[in-house]
Amino acid sequence: MAPVLIVAKIILQDLWLSKVGWDEVLSLELTERWQSFRSSLSKLEQISIPRWVGTKEANVSFISLHGFCDASERAYAAAVYLRVAGEGEDGYVSLLAAKTKIAPLKLVSVPRLELCAAVLLTRFLVKIVEGLQFVSVPVFCWTDSAVSLAWIRGHPSRWKTFVAHRVAEIQTSLPGAQWSYVNTKLNPTDAATRGISPDELMDSSLWWSGPPWLAGREEGWSCGKPESSGAEDSEMRMAVNHSATSLHHSGDVLQRFSSYLRLLNVMPLCLRWLHNFRDKSHKRSGFVSPEERAQALTAVIRSTQSTAFRDELAALTSGKSLKRSSPLLPLRPFCDADGLLRVGGRLRNAVLDYDEKHPIIIPKDHHFTVLLVRHAHAVTLHGGLQATAAYLAQRYWIIRSRVVVKR
Incomplete structure (x- = not known):
């Protein structure tokens, strides 16, 4: 029926x-x-x-x-x-x-x-x-x-x-x-x-x-x-295809590194090769010096900031004020002698180290940030959220650092 x-x-x-x-x-x-x-x-x-x-x-x-x-x-x-x-x-x-x-x-x-x-x-x-x-x-x-x-x-x-x-x-x-x-x-x-x-x-x-x-x-x-x-x-279930493209900026190069220490071991050698290629009369050789490591870290941070804070860097270098929508506006940022964005404000008169008074600004969504936080977590012997965040704050100001470290 x-x-x-x-x-x-x-x-x-x-x-x-x-x-x-x-x-x-x-x-x-x-x-x-x-x-x-x-x-x-x-x-x-x-x-x-x-x-x-x-x-x-x-x-x-x-x-x-x-x-x-x-x-x-x-x-x-x-x-x-x-x-x-x-x-x-x-x-x-x-x-x-x-x-x-x-x-x-x-x-x-x-x-x-x-x-x-x-x-x-x-x-x-x-x-x-x-x-x-x-x-x-x-x-x-x-x-x-x-x-x-x-x-x-x-x-x-x-x-x-x-x-x-x-x-x-x-x-x-x-x-x-x-x-x-x-x-x-x-x-x-x-x-x-x-x-x-x-x-x-x-x-x-x-x-x-x-x-x-x-x-x-x-x-x-x-x-x-x-x-x-x-x-x-x-x-049809969507298929995800991965394709290799040419590397146009160093942000892509950073994706090749799985640890902060490996990054600091390889990047100085890359910069040394570039220096020797440009200046054949003063070639660098031997073990990697601390100065070369510092220069490599500065270059990596500069590249990271240029990718994440392009508008802010353009405004500061041209003497303009930041947009009200910028997440860096409350930090009163400025560019130091190396071209790095740092936190400004009243702490400049405090009796602290320069890095603690004006920590380097790091974006929250970047592969370098992940490597940096993982390294800090290992250095603090897996000390947890508070210890890792405090260690990083001695030199870096990560946007929404607690969320990033917790993740």
Whole structure:
């Protein structure tokens, strides 16, 4: 009775959508729909369903299960048919069971609903196979959705989460099922997704016996190939591709270093090579000196600041004031002799070291900042948030330092 009863399910959902109270009078449209459905129910008494499906006939050689599924914007459905046939003969097809579900109130695309119908059919078939002990009976599944068929035939890892989970369930629950395409006009579950009257149900040979070709021999079951619209690609899992590009600024070069100490070991050698290339008469050699390390660290910090605080550096070097939206405005920054941004303010008169009075400003989102904080954490023997932040504050002012160190 599924094609008839789905009408009542849709009416019930429309009642929820209209937010009608228990004691309120229905709208004229809902009243007419309900009365029409109620008056037609008496005609169901005229329907008789044969209980014998022919599985124990003496000439039966082949038994197969055929499941059909379909979906509309309001509902989705599944129906299972049993086909029995003798050697070299046409088969006898019987409707075993059917099930319908209302589409959720949350807007879901029709292809996704078609996939939900396929899941409903899969679960339905699993129960029928177990209940009738048809473990060795071949199972055929049919859908008129080219999109959901492409999803089911693909590997779950190719699709997004919603589709992947359902495809995985279909493939693992019925691994031996053969999924194929059926034309919408020959799909019996189409009636169960839109609803029909009892009069139409009594005369629907498609519903009671499936498509005409199903009773014929298996070589005549071809229903054509689905026309792919490419809609299945909308659920394709996004692939992330990494490409190598030329290094235009030193910020990219810093990404190559995984530790602060390695950075201070390599960068001085790079700067030495650059110095020797420019000034061949005063070449540097031997061990890396502390002065070379200091120059390399200054160059790295200058490069980091030029990437993160480009507008602020341009304003200060040209003698202009910072924009009100600048995060450095409360720090009253200035450029020192090496071109580094430092914190200004009243601490310039304090009896402190120069680095403590005017710490170097470091951006919060930069790879060098990560290396710097990790190094401080190691130097303080993993002393935690307070110890690491206090150690860094002796020379550096990291924007939102507590958040950065905690992260």
